[in-house]
Amino acid sequence: MAVETFTTASGGELPSLGLGLWKLENEKVGPIARRAIELGYRHFDSACDYGNEPAAGAALEQAVTDGLCRREDLWVTSKLWNTYHAPQNVRPAIExxxxxxxxxxxxxxxIHFPISLRFVPFEKRYPPGWFFEPNADEPAMEFDPTPLHETWRAMEELVDAGLAKHIGVCNYGTAMLHDLLNYARVRPDVLQVELHPLLTQERLVRFARERDVTVTGFSPLGAPSYVSSGRAAEDESLLTHGTVKEIAARHSKTPAQVLLRWGVQRGTAVIPKTSSLDRLEENIALFDFELSADQMQRITALNENRRFNDPGAFCEDLFNTFCPIYD
Structure with missing residues (x-):
């Protein structure tokens, strides 16, 4: 099935649907990535911190070798981890x-988070995670005083060197994005943030659109990825919400397909994660139906400003460090 694309400010063709690799176990990445390519996925969203890039890389390389796709057909995203924000660490991190x-x-x-942490050498620990010393008596995050503009200058050099075709940011709010656009020599092509009907972020999405920054929404299905960690409750799932189920029934689609279609139809790319081969096929079946204006509005009206991925909450709970970034 052909996946629609969004054209970024610098001319990149970002597939509107991708496969998120967050929380995918190493042994599952290969079969999932290969099947995704067979089904028509070309967008893969990865990160150093996910710990599965070697497995993902082996699968993508094999798919190209086997003629399932060409390298130039793929859109592969990765992210600079918090411990590598100092300019001298940015190029080694991407390498x-x-x-x-x-x-x-x-x-x-x-840039994965607007949070600069103390550098951890590759040979000491990779991926480095959030703690500086996990085995300390009282482990905690340790901050590094690197301004975001210095990190961005080093990101721009990656484009100059041909190591990254496009650069952007994750987990930025309007103020940080506004500031970045004021000083960027190479403008950010993409903003990636948490987006789903419980967290629509209308003002941020509108601001990015008006400044010609393409938006990708992670966790587009909302709660499911966070229940196991205690960051969401079972009854917060949009997959069982009456409004979503009703609209899905009208289109003979699943609730997940409706939620993903809502994201794409509002002009944002979506990168659902799944370890299920059946769900892979379900998630890509988004481009043979369209939600009405009324249905789009009804889904948008579910907004509760409910953020599941909030460093201001999980860093204190899990890493003994208070670290708000959205306040």
């Missing part, structure tokens, strides 16, 4: 990711 993914370049490289 490690490229080696793991078995690629010569990334289609998109993003």
């Amino acid at each position: 490690r990711t490229l080696s793991d993914l078995r690629l010569d370049y990334l289609d998109l490289y993003l």
